[in-house]
Amino acid sequence: MAADIHKKKGWEVPNGSLVPADGQPTERSESPTPGLAQGMEPGAGQEGAMFVHTRSYEDLTSPEDGDVVSRSSEEGRGDQADQTSIEQISKDFSELSTQLTGMALDLEEEMRPSQEDKMDLSLQTARRDSARSEKEDEDVTMETWRMHQKHVFVLSEAGKPVYSRYGSEEALSSTMGVMMALVSFLEAEKNAIRSIHADGYKVVFVRRSPLVLVAMARTRQSEQEIAHELLYIYYQILSLLTWTQLNHIFQQKQNYDLRRLLAGSERITDNLLDLMARDPSFLMGAARCLPMAAGLRDTVSTCLQQAKAKSLVFSILLSRNQLVSLVRRKDQFLHPIDLHLLFNLISSSSSFREGEAWTPICLPKFNSSGFFHAHISYLEQDMDLCLLLVSTDREDFFTVSDCKRRFQERLRKRGVSHALQEALRTPFYSVSQVGIPDLRHFIYKSKSSGLFTSPEIEAPYVSEEEKQRLLELYQYLHSRAHNSSRPLKNIYFTGPSENLLAWVTSAFELYVCYSPLGTKAAAVSAVNKLMKWIRREEDQLFILTPQTY
């Protein structure tokens, strides 16, 4: 059977000094339902994954949170899900229907956007265009400042401001003092503050000594998801300083003003927050691939693989936050969080477009104690193709720079430059290609490969507000599906403007958006068709044969 082809022991990761110990299944599961078992779903790589394996969203955070309970329940659920098949989904849905009709009503109420929110969104968009300096000028006593959808603050344990998303840190030092007082007050009681819920706001606290991160959100994200975003901010700071350096600094001087060291990189954090609000990669904990013909991608990957050097650990080719190819050193896996931080770094800085950058960077999930050196350059002036070469040796600039030259030369020799350019011209596919009339949009994630695919967001989600609203709907479904106390496998959500369906198994996650006129039965049967389509197109939408040096 096909199962034998996929049954490889590629999952076994020798726990080398560089790789953090992580829950790795030793073998792909043998399931009577190929296509649904983990490692067999559409988009699952044939040679093993490129990333540190994360079975679920919880996996991304649980090692820090030590949330053992939610993890074990997650695994229990996974076993059951192995039995699930496409045929069974309709049965599941009918079983759930009683419960869901009850839920749909209050969901609808909860998700309806109010006028107030819309105004807020436009404010946010306006701010996105403005430069950081204007942001600094924002008066923190003004109503407009209070009206932002999501505030993020970072402070040191001494209560010193480190970062604020809006307004200058100085103006907020007393506010941050209050936040630290709240944290300390509860800590004195041997307790920890996690969140405050009041008046439509959620105030979420994440403590990562020596830093405290606080978000104040009016979005409908769950506390868990907001905390997850705060962790990203924490990792972003680590990627600039390393955990070792950060701790060392505060051990030396408790009231150190960390802004001195972070000066000039606020925009990277700003960009990360903006990106998380509009790119589903962060929500899915996965990377999106640029769709292209499998043969072309393999050729590009081979060229990249051949342009290797001793000190190289990862060679990554990307285009506007979409992965084109990733080659890694054997036995070294990249964590999706680290990849997202790299994507964010590149998208937040236009300076990489000129010349060749050589910059120290820490990949905190890989190894939070040291710096890699990243060689970052765009292949052609007017082409959105960025090459990222991650090296362990900071002295190796010229060797790594030569890898880039060799890669380009190989691309030319193989005559794929032109085809690559063509592929870049169509970075998204249209949902109409699937051929399901009521289907508007979807997100499909293959858990074993850590990759997801999603069509272009089309009408009626044209305006920024509408796009954001769609993502918020996905966020909402995601938070319900991954609620640690009561996770759901299947959700059908009927809203005023669209119907949505979520289906989470141990092998994949699928979120689908339909027009509001369709029926549940039609939606469920369309999933079947959609899965078949993804399977048929998987070699274009995913990286099925990841390469190693």
Place this chain on the structure above:
Amino acid sequence: MFKKNMAPRRTQHVGAGPSTEQSYIYKVVLLGSTAVGKSSIAFRYVKNDFRESVPTMGCSFFTQLVCLETATIKLEIWDTAGQEKYHSVCHLYYREANAALLVYDIARKGTFARAKLWLRELEKEFLPDELVIVLVGNKTDLAAEREVTFEEAEEFAKSKSLIYMETSAKSNHQVTEVFMAIAHALLKQEQQKEPALRPQPWKKSRVDLQEPSNQTKKCCVN
């Protein structure tokens, strides 16, 4: 006296040119505080364009060919980040440099003081004749807000025998001239050298980097 790791990249023949003229490769590094215009100067010189730039991460690397009557010079320009967090890696960028631009903002006195500190650091690392240093007062387009006078900077430059120039990357004032001055100074230095002291021409430009350099301490390598 040459430092051990100084010599190899100094003079080398770049390929086989049609003429018999000399070819050289020199490493030029831009140093200075945050937002004084280091990247803008590099960008103006290499691309002859200006744009509001964002803070540099680590450093950026450019190359530019300068054709003079007597020689062809390839400048390898290292544009460093001015932010404090990169200071620990900065020596990596200016090590083995042949020329340095100490850039300050004429409208911000503090950046001039910082340029002096950079000079002190370079003096620790290099012997007096090893490095061509140019003090560059950038942003002459902001003359109305000037905080460092031309005379003050010139006097300082004279006392330390540096080349001094004022530029504006924004309005394209004297940027190319700075690099030309560097090229000429480097050539002059080359000609003054005793032929015996001249290192052997190297066949390939990158070779020395692969050789283990005994002075490096790997503290940040995994």
